[in-house]
Every structure is written in C-alpha cells, then in structure tokens.
Amino acid sequence: MEFGFSAEDDVFRDEARAWLATHTSDSDDRRSWERALGKAGWIGLGWSEGGYGNRTATLTQQVVWAEEYARSGAPVRSGHIGEKLLAPTLIAHGSDEQKSRFLPPVAAGEELWCQGYSEPGAGSDLAGVRTSAVREGAEFRISGQKIWTSLAHEADWCFVLARTEVGSRRHHGLSFLLVPMDQPGRIEVRPIRQMTGTSDFNEVFFDGARARVEHLVGGEGRGWQVAMSLLGFERGVSTLAQQIGFAQELTEVVRGALRSGAAGDPVVRERIVRLWAELRVMRWNALRTLGGSGDAGAPSVAKLLWANWHQRLGELAVLVRGAGAAVSGSHWSASASYELDPDQHLFLFSRADTIYGGSDQVQRNIIAERVLGLPREPKGVV
Numbered sequence: 001m002e003f004g005f006s007a008e009d010d011v012f013r014d015e016a017r018a019w020l021a022t023h024t025s026d027s028d029d030r031r032s033w034e035r036a037l038g039k040a041g042w043i044g045l046g047w048s049e050g051g052y053g054n055r056t057a058t059l060t061q062q063v064v065w066a067e068e069y070a071r072s073g074a075p076v077r078s079g080h081i082g083e084k085l086l087a088p089t090l091i092a093h094g095s096d097e098q099k100s101r102f103l104p105p106v107a108a109g110e111e112l113w114c115q116g117y118s119e120p121g122a123g124s125d126l127a128g129v130r131t132s133a134v135r136e137g138a139e140f141r142i143s144g145q146k147i148w149t150s151l152a153h154e155a156d157w158c159f160v161l162a163r164t165e166v167g168s169r170r171h172h173g174l175s176f177l178l179v180p181m182d183q184p185g186r187i188e189v190r191p192i193r194q195m196t197g198t199s200d201f202n203e204v205f206f207d208g209a210r211a212r213v214e215h216l217v218g219g220e221g222r223g224w225q226v227a228m229s230l231l232g233f234e235r236g237v238s239t240l241a242q243q244i245g246f247a248q249e250l251t252e253v254v255r256g257a258l259r260s261g262a263a264g265d266p267v268v269r270e271r272i273v274r275l276w277a278e279l280r281v282m283r284w285n286a287l288r289t290l291g292g293s294g295d296a297g298a299p300s301v302a303k304l305l306w307a308n309w310h311q312r313l314g315e316l317a318v319l320v321r322g323a324g325a326a327v328s329g330s331h332w333s334a335s336a337s338y339e340l341d342p343d344q345h346l347f348l349f350s351r352a353d354t355i356y357g358g359s360d361q362v363q364r365n366i367i368a369e370r371v372l373g374l375p376r377e378p379k380g381v382v
Contacts, residue, residue, distance in 0.1 A: 034109030066241035174223035
C-alpha cells in the first residue's frame with residue numbers, strides 16, 4: 001500500500017483547519033453554509049476535468065479536507081449528494097452542455113440535489129423500478145413514486161432513474177434524468193418520520209413531472225450503466241471522514257463507561273478494545289482501496305464492516321448507560337415528539353445502517369457472485 005501524506009498535504013491541512021476554525025459559526029442554516037463553502041473554494045476538490053471545481057486538490061488532500069471537516073464539528077452537509085454523486089457522474093457521462101449548466105451551481109453551493117432511485121417495490125433490487133418517463137416532444141413526462149429520498153424536502157433538483165421503454169424489464173429500458181423539484185402539482189414530497197423523531201428522508205410522488213430532453217444523461221436506455229457508475233462514486237474519500245465521526249462516537253462511549261462504572265466490567269472493556277481495533281482495520285482497508293489496491297468487492301466489504309460495527313457501537317452506548325438509557329430526556333408533547341440524547345440517537349439510527357445504501361444481504365450477494373464466482377441467487381424462490 002502506497003498512501004501517505006506529504007509536506008504539501010500538511011500545509012493544506014493547516015489551511016483547512018484554520019478556515020474551519022474561523023467559519024463554522026458563520027452560517028445560520030445549511031443552505032447558506034453550502035454557499036460559504038463554495039465561496040471559499042472547498043466544494044469540488046476532486047473534480048479534475050474542465051475546471052468546474054473551485055480549486056485543484058490531490059487525492060490525499062481530498063482525504064485531508066474530509067478528515068478535518070469531520071473533526072471540526074462543522075454543520076452536516078446538505079450539498080454532498082450533488083458534489084459527491086451527481087458531479088462525478090456528469091463528468092464521466094454528461095455532455096459539455098450539462099456540465100456547464102449543472103456543475104458550477106453545485107460548486108458554488110447554490111443548487112442542492114437529491115437521488116431518485118429506490119421505490120416501494122424496488123429498494124435493494126434497483127432494477128425493478130417502475131417509475132415511467134414518456135417522451136413528449138422536447139420533454140419527458142414522469143409518473144411514479146420514489147422513497148427513502150434523502151433531503152428531497154430541501155433539494156432544487158433530483159436525478160431520477162426511470163423506465164423510458166414501454167414493456168422493458170429489469171435493467172433494460174431505463175434512463176437517467178435530471179428533474180427540477182419546483183413543479184407544484186406535479187411533484188409532492190412527504191417527509192418520513194423516523195424513530196429518532198427526525199425526518200431526513202422522504203417519499204416523492206411524480207404526477208406528470210417534466211424533464212427536458214437535453215437533461216437526459218448518457219443517452220436514452222442507458223440509465224442502468226449511468227446509475228451503476230454513480231453508485232461506484234458513493235464509496236470513496238467520504239468513508240475516511242465517516243470513520244473520524246465513528247472515532248468521536250467511540251470516545252464518547254468510553255467516557256460514558258467510565259462515568260457509569262461499566263468500564264470495570266472486563267466484558268465491556270473487551271468490547272471497547274475490539275471496536276477500537278476494528279475501526280483501525282477499517283481505516284487501513286479504506287486507505288488500501290484509495291491507493292488502488294482494492295478489488296471489485298472492496299466497496300461491499302467496506303459497507304458490511306462499517307454498518308455492523310456502527311450497530312454494535314450503538315448497542316454498547318446504551319449498555320454502558322444502564323436502565324437510564326431507556327428514558328427520554330424530555331416529556332412527550334401533544335404531537336408525540338421527543339428529544340434523544342446522543343447515545344439514544346446513535347442506537348436507534350444505527351439500526352438502519354445494515355439496510356440503507358445497500359442491505360447486508362445485497363452486499364453479500366455481490367461478493368459471492370462478482371468476486372467469488374458463486375452461482376447467482378435464484379429469483380422468485382421463497
């Protein structure tokens with residue numbers, strides 16, 4: 001593995017750390033924070049083609065920025081879907097006109113995006129999408145429903161995987177469309193309330209929504225190829241930043257164990273040490289993958305590792321708290337809302353880690369079929 005930080009990276013780290021230290025309190029809301037990041041040139045560091053990003057940065061410098069951002073306690077990003085998923089997909093598959101239209105507003109933090117992939121009957125099995133897009137002159141008319149759409153309630157645009165060939169099945173006849181969200185009466189967004197009490201993702205209903213023909217990416221009927229390319233960008237530099245957050249959570253769990261006296265239990269201490277060691281292994285695995293030493297199954301292996309690790313951390317967080325972890329920190333209101341402390345939120349939210357972003361079952365199938373060469377799982381078998 002050849003992956004290390006140079007003297008130039010250290011200078012870059014100092015610059016990133018200094019900027020974050022003086023600007024993280026500049027914003028009252030997430031949208032204005034995105035604009036602040038764009039103005040300072042921190043969005044689009046990994047875009048090497050066409051000068052659409054704000055500044056150039058090596059792969060190691062992208063890692064530096066992601067890590068320092070996670071350490072700083074800066075606001076949760078609302079522009080990451082546009083920056084980390086849409087942008088590299090357009091750079092790989094989009095026309096020059098599409099790049100010129102959509103990349104600069106993302107780099108400036110001016111336009112936010114959401115992802116229209118999963119449907120009620122096509123979550124882990126993405127090839128089963130039924131949302132349709134019928135061409136009518138210079139536009140496509142889109143009808144259908146998407147679900148688990150993160151940040152749809154904030155987004156200006158949505159990239160939608162839809163079926164443009166009547167009668168097509170599975171991954172055939174799909175297209176990748178860029179759809180404006182501001183279409184009253186044609187697009188309805190319904191927030192989904194999670195058991196954490198928050199609503200970060202949504203149901204989205206398309207009732208004759210419009211997308212311009214020139215906003216079709218990669219050509220009609222090639223949506224599956226474009227969609228799979230996008231999912232390949234989903235696991236990358238951001239994984240290392242995620243691990244910084246995990247380390248911070250683990251530190252708080254250790255502090256909780258010391259406060260409650262649970263750290264005196266040898267079983268608890270063993271679980272803490274194991275979690276610490278596994279987190280180090282995840283970091284080395286991520287660096288190995290970024291260094292070009294990974295294989296086709298590396299993203300699936302990484303997802304299995306961190307999702308199950310994070311669930312076990314959440315379980316330990318409430319265990320070391322004892323019975324008090326089962327009590328909400330505030331009274332129930334008339335609207336049945338409640339507030340969770342960080343340990344409770346960690347435990348409840350992490351229950352979904354093995355489902356979203358590709359369930360554990362799907363990841364294991366990918367490894368079995370694409371890496372180990374085992375027979376494909378029979379379809380329709382209960």
